[in-house]
Amino acid sequence: MRKMTASFSHRPEGYECPFCRVWGIERPHQGTKQRDIIYQNEKVTAFIASKWWPNNKGHVLVVPNQHFENIFELPADYAVEIHRAAQLTAFAMKSTFRCDGISTRQHNEPAGNQDVCHYHLHVYPRYVIVE
Ligand SMILES: [Zn+2]
Numbered sequence: 001m002r003k004m005t006a007s008f009s010h011r012p013e014g015y016e017c018p019f020c021r022v023w024g025i026e027r028p029h030q031g032t033k034q035r036d037i038i039y040q041n042e043k044v045t046a047f048i049a050s051k052w053w054p055n056n057k058g059h060v061l062v063v064p065n066q067h068f069e070n071i072f073e074l075p076a077d078y079a080v081e082i083h084r085a086a087q088l089t090a091f092a093m094k095s096t097f098r099c100d101g102i103s104t105r106q107h108n109e110p111a112g113n114q115d116v117c118h119y120h121l122h123v124y125p126r127y128v129i130v131e
Helices: 076-097
Strands: 037-040 044-048 060-064 101-105 121-126
Touching (some): 037 076, 076 101, 076 121
Antiparallel strands (some): 101 121
């Protein structure tokens, strides 16, 4: 088995991480405000996404508070907290939006459609479409 020691970073030099700014109030990311934060503990933050999939209202991002670029860098104790926050978000979505289902997505590296070089898990409500 190949030893996995390679870096899978695609962060450009001088990259200013937009997610590291979300909880640094001065320059919030793409319109994300402190009031958009729905859950936060010492390891993770969950906030209403202000940019992606505008047709899916209530879409939430769960991110580690410390900067880790992708799944390859993410320590297991952060992964646990991220999924715990995603589960709390899912319960909140069910009771608030009365959605029919919940989806999560997580992208890594440019070929995996990762658009922000800070690990993030998407959580969004899904609805049965009645035609
Ligand atoms: Zn960051």
